[in-house]
Amino acid sequence: MLAGCASGSVDEQATAGPETGASGSGAVSPLDGELTVFAAASLGNAFDELAARFEHLHPSLDVLPITYDGSSVLATQLIEGARADVFASADEKNLDRVAEEGLVDGEPEIFATNVLEIAVAPGNPLGIDGLDDLADDAAPAPIVIVCAPAVPCGAAATTLFGEAGVQVTPASEEQNVTAVLTKVRAGEADAGLVYVTDIAAAGDEVEGVAIDGADAAVNRYPIAALAGAPNPEAAAAFAEFVTSPDGAAILESFGFGAP
Template sequence: MNAPRRSVLTGLAAGAVLALAACGTSGSSSATTAQGSSSSVGGTVTVFAAASLKEAFTNLGTRFEEQHPGTHVVFSFGPSSGLAQQVTQGAPADVFASASTKNMDQVVQAGAATTPTPFASNQMEIAVPPDNPAHVAGVKDLARSGVKVALCQAQVPCGATAAKVFDNAGVTVTPVTEEVDVKSVLAKVSLGEVDAGVVYVTDVRAAGSKVKGILIPAAVNASTSYPIATLVKAPNPAGAKAFTDLVLSAAGQQVLAADGFAKP
């Protein structure tokens, strides 16, 4: 049997999320799964999640719908900073998963969430086109004249974490483009529009043969922590808790580890 269809929203599609949230929390199921009885879980579960979580959370969304027949998981993937702003401005969502504790703290301080839990961490890696035209071998090469580098915008977790790497390495990197999220940086690299980009190790893995990864030594690398929280005004609180529980469960952690995420 095929898993129920699931909608995936990318970027800052707040309007679509507002419309989808109107689906409410109707529906229930008496099925029992490894996560416990799903009799109180049904309807639409809207999840705002960092762009770097797209592959892992899409997988978890499929599992969630299989475990809770009648549910429908709707994702909005994008920069954590932008998603946090949407949440604090009242966009209806059930769960927020951030690539930065800073952005989650903004949501908590606004009273939109109360008890975030770290569930994963991620480190940076250099991504280059498969033929590596600029012959990039390490972080210092990103500062070379003529090397075209793409980075995330400074307020986005992948941009802030890349800046820590440059500080650790003692280099100044001037990007030719600053993108809204890590997937946009990866796209610039895979299309050959830049010579290199600094992304998460999970994104290099997800890109497969489209890019080549250049490891950053542990002595200069930097990481970011990913917290998750159910939202205070979640339209579907039972669904929100159940999805968060899945992410934090052993099964959820296995999915994240398979995509290259480290423990929090």
């Protein structure tokens, strides 16, 4: 439902067309060619919408299908030589890794925040109310899936378990949040820790259980144009658009918090 509402915003704002720039004012710059974006898996629906809107503003530019994965995976790919114009991470740590290699052009900017929830099957058949119900000594002991600790959603889960004093042995640790949600959807897990935005995007396929103290592990999302970007003008403009009021409104429509 959120995705449908957000995609409608492209049509509703279409009247702005070529008279609106990346930041919502001024004339459109003559951007063309292709734009390659690497983005955290949790940004999927929101960044698809942002890309569609950006292409509408710049008809001569082709935003290639965005590469989504765990932020740590994407950072490693960039450090090992993958070519991209923009990197949007689900945490500052992994973008800092890329910056330390001299691969970032300018200063990264925080554009959104997110927190975790517990994803369960519709109707919450095990009656899971919080992290305590995921503990190894819970009865019945649920099958729990989390992200790997190197991935931002996994690091946040580790922090929350520690804050709650709960010992959880996950059945698996996935390389991105999409994989966690997929296993809960498929019934391969009773519960998984994912972002509130992922649960919202899943509609009635899963149910979300709020986590007391989730604010102890807020993920801050930075974005940066990359040094040596194949299309540096488009890279800078897209990063500016994501952090603009128009970009913020789209991100908010998908459940992301303000920076």
